[in-house]
Amino acid sequence: MTETTTEKARIGAPSAQPYINGFTEEGENLSPINADGTVAAPSSGPLAGDSAKGHSHGGGVGVPDSSRAGRLTSYKLEDFKALTGLEEDWRFTPLRRLRGLHTEALSGAAPSVSVSAPEGVTVETVGRDDNRIGTAGIPEDRVSANAWANFKEATVITVPAETSLDSEVSVVLAGNGSEASAQHVVIVAEKFSKGLVVLGHEGSAVVSENVEIVLEDGAELTVVSLQEWNDDSVHASSQQAKIGRDAKFKHITVSLGGNLVRVTPTARFAAPGGEVELFGLYFADAGQHLEHRTYVDHAQPNCVSNVLYKGALQGKDAHTVWVGDVLIQKQAEGTDSYEKNQNLVLTDGCRADSVPNLEIETGLIEGAGHASATGRFDDEHLFYLMARGIPEDVARRLVVRGFLNEIIQKIKVPALEERLTEAVERELAAGDN
Amino acid sequence: MSTLEIKDLHVSIETEQGTKEILKGVSLTIKTGETHAIMGPNGSGKSTLASTIAGHPRYTVTSGSITLDGEDVLEMSVDERARAGVFLAMQYPVEVPGVTMTNFLRTAKTAIDGEAPALRTWTKDVKAAMQELRIDADFAQRNVNEGFSGGEKKRVEILQLELFKPKFAVLDETDSGLDVDALKVVSEGVNRAHATGNMGTLLITHYTRILRYIKPDFVHVFVDGKVVEEGGPELADRLEEEGYDRYLSGAGAAVAPAVQA
Structure with a gap:
């Protein structure tokens, strides 16, 4: 080499x-x-x-098409070519830091899974042959396919039909290894159920993860994916949701810890009348690469989607990436969609990439918007706040807290909101050193 | 009774061409209850004086002093100056992303007073002050200055002046860019703050029209980093008629020698 x-x-x-x-x-x-x-x-x-x-956007045998619809999906690893880093969906990711997630058999021990759930929720550990596997997700890239080819067992969490959970399902995925590994989680919200599932990723791991999320008709489900890894962790996570008729899905990504974190949440409408909200919050420190790629596939009429990702960056070589794809297919009349990414750059030496992609194949829609803004907190902001008596450290926190709070408020679980607010404060405190 | 005293102040900035002296020996004394107007042509150093009092890092004081009731202001950090009672209404207030007006005002008030304001009266005070300055109620939920027009930004500066109740207010060209209605509203705000009897005001302006609404006790004419003439309100009237030309020694222009302060 x-x-x-x-x-x-x-x-x-x-x-x-x-x-x-x-x-x-x-x-x-x-x-x-x-x-x-x-x-x-x-x-x-x-x-x-x-x-x-x-270079083709399909990355393999798919349609070499610049449309998101043309991207290769397959359960077979061999369908995906080796990555070069020039692929549209990998061009921002430092492959060298993937620690083999794209090249090696993922045979390491996956992060241990422990679930605490309110009464009524079913939690199972199943083998590869379980018929719920593959119901909501299909790999869209090589790293995801690699996990699909290598996972040994899956955790299946089911919120039963017509059940409203009075507290959240807490899933802790604790890493304690540095060998490349594969993880699989399936979350099923049955008909007319209401629930909230928190996936807490922590510890040290090198892991490619597939999370399948099924919302049956009329279900309301919130999934929060927290990336609070140790600094050495590498995490690729494909989180794919299938949205049933009139179902409401809220997905919140919070990425704070880890050397390289790449989360790709996808929502596909399987029937009309669904609603999807994809929210994200990230805070990149020196050397961290935090990447989020969202995709909302409006394949059905009369569905609503809203995407909002907000990130803060501080320190040398802090790098964040947000790519938001929204595809409104020809048949998806009456679609209402919006996506936005905002970044706040706190120091020199950071890089924020932000790419909103909107494809519209029908004019018969309610709305479709996209926005991206990256701004910096600079000396003039600081001077303004300090000239009003606010000390420097308070001023800095005021800005970041206010900026990120918009996402935290969407979670609606007070204990979790508090925990995340504290986590953001810790990030800020680390930046002061 | 407080005194803000500026003595023989020399200030320079770093430019691409090297160090440039902007203020060349400014002396001023402002007492509680007094309104001083500083007038002068563009580039005379008026705004530099304002920013220097507030402690903007761009400006370096090379000699002289600023004291507030004997305390050395130049030794204080920007936030300490504000907490000591100095308020600068900025010429170009910046937009601060991520911070709502409500949150900002409360945080600043808490910092200045050293304790959080009583929530109920505070909310009421803010609302009333906003109403008097004709600031829409929904501004409270917007981010500081974000998307505000020039006039709205200036009104929000005066809102802060009224709420924070400083010992000394420095108004840096608060009147520029305002239409007549906005100028009246803003001036009324300054007069209200002044009428409490606990504030001294340093009003920096290029034009005389704001002096129709805010009556100065003293007028200082600034040219080339120095005070060249001082007087009472009648000096402002004279400037309105004659402009600054007679102070400027342009090429070939026949000018009266400036009176040294």
């Missing part, structure tokens, strides 16, 4: 211009961080030349 240094490109003339990771004179450089030794690093600019020509 040859030593590949991170390609730092120049902007403008070849003089002493500032370097920005991932950019060349010609614009954005596709994944310069991804030369992982297994694939020859592109010698010319990746935006031109052979490497770009060979």
